[in-house]
Amino acid sequence: MQQNKNTNYDPEKHHRRSIRLKGYDYTRPGAYFVTMCTEKGKCLFGEISDEIMQLNKFGTMIHACWNNIPKHFAHIRLDACVVMPNHIHGIIIITDANIDRRGEAFSSPMKSCPGLVTENASPLHPITQSPHGTSSGSLGAIMQNFKSVSTRKINQLNKSPGTTLWQRNYYEHIVRNEYALNAIRRYITYNPLMWPYDMDNPDRCNVSEEELKYETKKRCNFTNEELDFISSAKLRTGIRYDIKYRTGQDYVDNEP
Template sequence: MTYDPEQHHRRSIRLPGYDYVQAGGYFITICTHDRTNMFGEVVDGEMQVNAVGEVVCAEWFRTAQIRPYVRLYDDEFVVMPNHIHGIIWIINDDVGATRRVAPARRVAHRVGATRRVAPTDPPRGPASGSIGAIVGQFKSIATKRINALRGTPGAPVWQRNYYEHIIRTEDALQRIREYIATNPLRWHLDRENPDEW
């Protein structure tokens, strides 16, 4: 079997040219690795979250505690058996503006000689304070806690990417909030539900 670079090239699903650090609402969907049901089950149209799902809930809402420019609301989040839906509000785009400055050289702690770490040019990964950085940190911390709980160090929990939609109107916000609230009622119709394949 030969390596085909086109087959392994990941196309970005982000909006080209959009600054994902700016203030606003972002509807986020994150699926589990291989869409495995691991967060609980839907019973009679209601999500019954298990211990792993409780970790996901706790870490989602902890995001707003560790990032003062983020707001999250109970009625804008749902854990499903193999994915989550939520709205992340970035409320202060001044925070993002200050985070976009070029990184200064950092000096490591002295161990013998002074070591310097050269800045990466261009920077790798999502911009600090961006939706990508917020989602990445959430996924990382939740994964560590879930794997500690299950005794599965290093096991994947999430798909590599996530889906995001920029909320631009009040009508869109209301439709998304309703979609989130009624998601468990539609689980039997969900194409991501392996029980329905």
């Protein structure tokens, strides 16, 4: 993408619509399913072999950076996560900021998770903006930190300073109840099994939507209800991204 040297106006950037939920406070406690993809979908982190993700040194570093997020943000807990050849899926749980849960894994039932986002969630509360415009302690701040740290580490390993590792944006789905949490956990766990049909796979099988649902249900052992939910959640993250990004629409730049 080239930008006119005489103006800060970027026709692609300024015509993107945000995929964040308008008016939603992403500093509030709750669970979030996030996806981050590599620049131009490059498969940098390893390969799928016998339906198992085999991490290379870059993928191992990405996984380590992800696990280290609570060292930078004491108010979060990490849940299920998978590093794929060119993207990462994970669940981040933002807890009460006044409770120090540094390094604690989330293993208790969702009902015991402080601040679970529900359909009857309380009104938005005031948020504090950091100097660069991202709310301090918010999901955006967490993802920006992960992106920055992991990019620096990978470029050090690869001796490629200044190289872009990730696409500008990340994609999130607000987890609203325990049913959704468990379905997304299973989706993440079984993600390597679905790599042949993954829209981020440059060599993916060309199948219809119905065939894709059939393979997802069979390989991941989903019920019809779980499949419907996962399809909906995926639509708001990966599938929407794949369709819109490839047409140059709905791809938001949420960084300065």
